[in-house]
Amino acid sequence: MSSNKHTVVIVGYGGMGSYHAQLIGENEHLEVAGSFDPLRARQEASEAAGYKAYMSYEEVLADPAVEVVLIATPNDVHKEIAVRALQAGKHVVCEKPVAMSSDEFKEMIAAADKAGRVLMVHQNRRWDEDFRVIKQMYEKETIGSLFQIESRVHGANGIPGDWRHVKAQGGGMLLDWGVHLLDQLLFMIDSKVVSVSSTLSYILGNDVDDGFEAVLQFENGIKAIVEVGTTNFITLPRWYVKGIEGSAVIEDWSLTGRIVTRNSESEHREPTPIRAGVGLTKTMAPPSEGSTITGTLPPAAELPDGFYNNFVAVIEGNAEPIVKNAEVLRVQNLIEAIFAAAEKNEVIKDFDTYED
Ligand code: NAD
Incomplete structure (x- = not known):
């Protein structure tokens, strides 16, 4: 193991844990020292990939060579694993949703402050290109100042896996996908959320939501409409x-899309009425020829660094x-408001703590 890389142990070597191992393998400043997962099959998978399988979490915490604990377990155990790591002097990267509640997250922040260690949440979808194109439109007013944003993810596969079906383990789609979509909006929009209304769906008969719609x-x-669905065949x-x-x-996600803007050069001409259904309409007729311009999407807004490089710069004090903890806490509060609504x-x- 080269000495100039920060050593990471991945706790929870499942789907996302093994994906982190792959991504960290591509990073020049970080190195996976091993993993801890109680499942024998996941220990074997870690060893097969060339990483040491620690046999207990205590063993990870007691290893002075481990600088960073990366948490990729089900959501209900994030807090305990994080607090113990911070108390043992490790830095922590924690998967989203960071915790089961804002109170739990506050405990984690307090532990990080007390230990003088970094706690950073993996809100990786801030780097998604589709989101950064919207961010660019928001900042540069490509289609004028935005007044409505609809952000949706639709699947038709129901809720995947096992623990995502269980409320006590932090299952459900609001915590799973909602946290990403809400994080993107609060990261982009420099304004307070003044009100929220929502509905959660339980179409599949689980005790957790299989989708939701929230209006912020x-x-x-x-106005933002955020929707997650797992029963959308279209x-x-x-x-x-x-x-x-x-x-x-x-x-x-492959950025198929377009913008259509008003053509300020064209003279105003009334649209020609069309037959629509059994009726006639001018209001809903296509804009008259030449009155709009169809264009391609703008380039994506840039972020100052990638997630892991930024994490490294933060632990090195540079x-x-x-992803700031105060921002993550705002999202956690918003999720609680959506559940309550x-x-x-x-x-x-009156739940948002945003300050200019
Ligand atoms: P998973 O079920 O595939 O893997 C979880 C692993 O954690 C399992 O192998 C399990 O044995 C292990 N585990 C359970 N309790 C543990 C404990 N106390 N200590 C150590 N290991 C333990 O789940 P997943 O899909 O990999 O999700 C894991 C986390 O990653 C969740 O918080 C999820 O929300 C997050 N996630 C994030 C993204 C993203 O894009 N940021 C994508 C997928 C999942």
Whole structure:
């Protein structure tokens, strides 16, 4: 093992844990020293991939060569694993959702502060290109200032795996996918969420939500609709956004999409009425020829660094985290407001801690 790399042990060597091992393998500043997973099959998988399989978590914590604990277990055990790692003097990267509640996360932050160690949450979808294209549109006002953002992910495979079906383990789609979509919005929109309403779906008969829809109203006038579905045999676009000068759609993660804007050069001409169904309409007729311009999506906004490189710079004291714990806490509060809105069938207000 080369001495200039920071050593990481992956706790929870399942789907995401082994993906982290692959990604860290490509990073020049980090090195996977091993993994810990109680399942024999996952220990064997770790060894087969060339990583030491620690036989207990105590063994990981007692190993002075381990600098970083990366947590990729089911959600209900994130807090305990993180707090123990921080108390043992390790830095922590924790998978999303960071914890089961904002109170749990506050305990984790307190442990990091006390130990003087870094705790950073893997909100990796801030780096997704489709999201960064929307971020660019928001910042550069490519289609004018945005006033409605619809962010959706649709699947038709139900809830995957085992623990994702179990409420006590932090299952359900609001915690699983919702946390990503909400994190993206709060990261991008520099305004407070003033109200939220929501519905959760239980179509598949699990005790956790198999999807949800939330409507967020921001103080700056933006309305966001966030939807996750696992019973969508036909999918809606990943993004649909409206600005005062145009609309944009991004269909999927491969960035199929377009923007359509008002053509300010063209003289205003009334659209020709069309037959629609059994009726006649001018309002819903296509815009008159030449009055709009169809264009390609703008380039994606850049982030200052990648996730792992930023983490390394943070533990070395050379950078601020791109994923800040205060931001993650805001998202956690928002998730709690969404659960409460659905349960009480009420609009929830006054929960967001955003400050200019
Ligand atoms: P998984 O079921 O594939 O793997 C979880 C592993 O954790 C299993 O091998 C299990 O044996 C192990 N485990 C359970 N309890 C443990 C404990 N106390 N100590 C050590 N190991 C333990 O689940 P997954 O899909 O890999 O999800 C793991 C985490 O990663 C979740 O928090 C999930 O939300 C997150 N995740 C994030 C992304 C992302 O893109 N950021 C994607 C997928 C999953």
